[in-house]
Amino acid sequence: MLYARRATVAAFLLPTFIIIALINLYPIFYTANLSFTNKNAFHLDNYHYIGTQNYQDVIQQTGGAFIHVLLITTLYVVACVGIYVSLGLITAMALNHPRVKGKGIWSILLILPWAVPTFITALIWKFLYDYNFGPINQFIRVITHNPNAGIGWLDQPVAAFIAVVVVNIWMSYPFFMTISLGALQSIPPELLEAARVDGATGWQRFRFVMLPLLRPALLPATILSTITTFQMFNTVYLITQGGPFTTGNINDPGATEFLIVYMYNRVQNTGNIFINYGHVATVAVLVFAVLLVLMLASLRFTNLTKEVKR
Amino acid sequence: MSDQPLEALPAEAISTVEAIARPRSVARSRANTADLFKRLRDNLGVIGIYAFLGVMVIFALFPIYYVFQASFNTTQALISTQLQLVPQAPGWANYQFILQQEPFLTWMKNSFIAVGMATAIALVCATTGAYALSRFRFPGRRFGLVMLMVLQTFPGLLAIYAYEQILTTIGLEGQLTGLAIVYAAGNIVIGVWNIKGYFDTIPVELEEAALVDGGNSFLAFFRIVLPLAAPAIAASAILMFVGGWNEFALAKLLLNPDNNNVTIPVGLQQLQGENSTPWGYFAASAVLVSLPLMAIFLYMQRFFKAGLTIGGVKG
Secondary structure (H helix, E strand, O other): OOOOOHHHHHHHHHHHHHHHHHHHHHHHHHHHHHOOEOOOOOOOOOOOEOOOHHHHHHHHHOOOHHHHHHHHHHHHHHHHHHHHHHHHHHHHHHHOOOOOOOHHHHHHHHHHHHHOOHHHHHHHHHHHHOOOOOHHHHHHHHHHOOOOOOOOOOOOHHHHHHHHHHHHHHHHHHHHHHHHHHHHHOOOHHHHHHHHHOOOOHHHHHHHHHHHHHHHHHHHHHHHHHHHHHOOOHHHHHHHOOOOOOOOOOOOOOOOOOHHHHHHHHHHHHHOOOOOHHHHHHHHHHHHHHHHHHHHHHHHHOOHHHHOOO | OOOOOHHHOOHHHHHHHHHHHHHHHHHHHHHHHHHHHHHHHHHHHHHHHHHHHHHHHHHHHHHHHHHHHHOOOOHHHHOOOOOOOOOOOOOOHHHHHHHHOOOHHHHHHHHHHHHHHHHHHHHHHHHHHHHHHHHOOOOOHHHHHHHHHHHHOOOHHHHHHHHHHHHHHOOOOEOHHHHHHHHHHHHHHHHHHHHHHHHHOOOOHHHHHHHHOOOOHHHHHHHHHHHHOHHHHHHHHHHHHHHHHHOOHHHHHHEOOHHHOOOHHHHHHHHOOOOOOOHHHHHHHHHHHHHHHHHHHHHHHHHHHHHHHHOOOOO
16 A cells, blocks of 8 residues: 555546546436436427336336346346356366366367457357358258258247357357366365265265365356346347347337347437437336346355455 | 297197187187276266367357358358358458458458557556555545446446437547547446456555655556556456457447448448348458457467456456
């Protein structure tokens, strides 16, 4: 800890403070304020406060669309996080096996999906899922000997949901593989040997020796990834645009229209004469509230804040 | 005895030796078979692990390989419903088209400008801010740190109307500079935490010595702390750069698409036609955009890990 004049401290803080206040804090208050007004295409300049009317509208009157979006987003997050954390851990354990050779090569090959820019990942997979020209359906045609076979990966709600989950697993497991491998290598082999001598089975050694030692590394990473998966945009929007939209009603969310994609689709319709800025701002505040709750929960469960107390 | 050649032995003796040896060799081959089974059983686990790793490598690499080979294929061959894993008449046509007919290089340049500016602004702010938060004690310090953590969860897209209003007020609406400022704000939040965590590991005695010798805080910051924190600053810079390079939604909403004034993700999305998608051009762009980033990523990986684990936010 250093002592300095107030002016010096202020000088160091000023650049950060200006940008954060202008680009982070002001917009949050602006949006929160907007969510209590009736600003829309008909009241662009002469809008006024209408209390919590927007919140009632968004939660009740839009056919429960927001609640539906929240539910499918949760399902998406649980499926993605559950699978990529497990897959990353299993891959790391396979690589960490004492008799596996060429660990360096294996891990470089397995880590490559992480290095691909996310908008390119979206492009690649959209190509793979293409109904006519994508290799996945072409492969299905080869093994079924049926030239017309194929799955409408991006046209059917369930298939599209699975498709975007697979993409997220593809791009996210290398991160967990890397984290788990680092943590596994820091476990002293004597501990596992001692458990073996004491007669612990393979499963027991995993469950009661390895897992508790992996927890400090995996838990914060899992929680942070949960939050980023909640905010997933590129690899969903650029593949499905939130669709398929099967009901024909523009207010009904699509099968992969998760929170941020839903938000984007609402905002993007700025040309729409019926745009209701108050409603969009309300959805924004609700999305932020959901993410905030997740963040605060993660602060409780991990030691992320220990730095603050130093 | 050992010096005697084999022919010198009586035939009888040889046959006796053979008779004794034969059952032994049978026994040995039986032992070999049993041994083989035992070794197979022992290795079954390892074989399974290799099989699993093989499947994972196919899962990881097939999409990348497929797009790579498709970038050399002809448009005609790509709109076929037959599975083909190697281009029939490989050529550079897709690359030529992308580089000459489409403003691909302009989009790349725009991305470099917006993301480079954002990273530079964010690094200036994040290093100074992190230094104050790490070295000085002042009212509101803890609150500020928690606030930054909370802000990290705030997706910029949610505040799009406010951004539009601010950028219009300062006259930067639709411009790359405006986008850079918005990106910078998000980067500062990540950067401050990462860099502060690293600053905390640098002994404060070095700066105290400099101050005793008549230096001031700014000198200590520039001459001592910044050079020592280079790994964390580089790791944060890469995180910021990659984050901005990948960003689509804000760029799409905030930039004015006239005169190809867009970044590469938005440009590539615009390339997509109403009904058909030019997969060959997409594949070539994908390779051009990814290769440099993948090279940097693989090279920086170790660096990256150290910079991230020492810093405050792990993830």
